[in-house]
Amino acid sequence: MVKDKIYDLEERTFKFAMACRKFVQSLKYSIGNIEDGKQLVRSSGSVGANYIEANEKLGDKDFYFRLKIARKEAKESGYWLRLLQDANPENEITIEELINESMELRKILSSIINKAK
Known part of the structure; x- marks a missing residue:
């Protein structure tokens, strides 16, 4: 992940999706990693895609x-990351950064x- 916080949310969600894709590519081959990785790629990309759609309301x-x-897709991304974390303890630092980013995106x-209501 990028160490500096990005305040352009479209760019930040894009970077999150790209980081998730790079992470999935680095995983060892196993059925669980493949299936959970596919789900992570889908949900992480959907965060930004739906945010862009919201801006074109x-x-x-x-x-x-x-x-x-x-927001739901950000939460789902965290779920898939947690599953991958359990199966890949050797990637703990990278996964923790991605989990934290998914939680931050959800909060944002x-x-x-809440502010738009």
């Missing part, structure tokens, strides 16, 4: 809906949702 309901999906999205 069709109305307030669409805005909230997309932000809530982005929650804050946006």
Whole structure:
């Protein structure tokens, strides 16, 4: 992950998805890593995609809906990372950074949702 905090949320979610992809590529071959890695790639990419969709809202309901999906996907990414953490203890530092970023993104999205109401 990038050490400096990125305040452009579209860029930050992009960096998160890219970091998750690079992490998945570094994992040892196993059925669990492949399947959990696929899910992580999907959910981490969906965080940013839904955030971008929210910014191109069709109305307030669409805005909230997309932000809530982005938040859900950030939480789901944390879940897949935790599973991968358990199966790959040798990658603990990298996984911890990604888990922390997924939690921060979730909190940021929650804050946006609450302030927009």
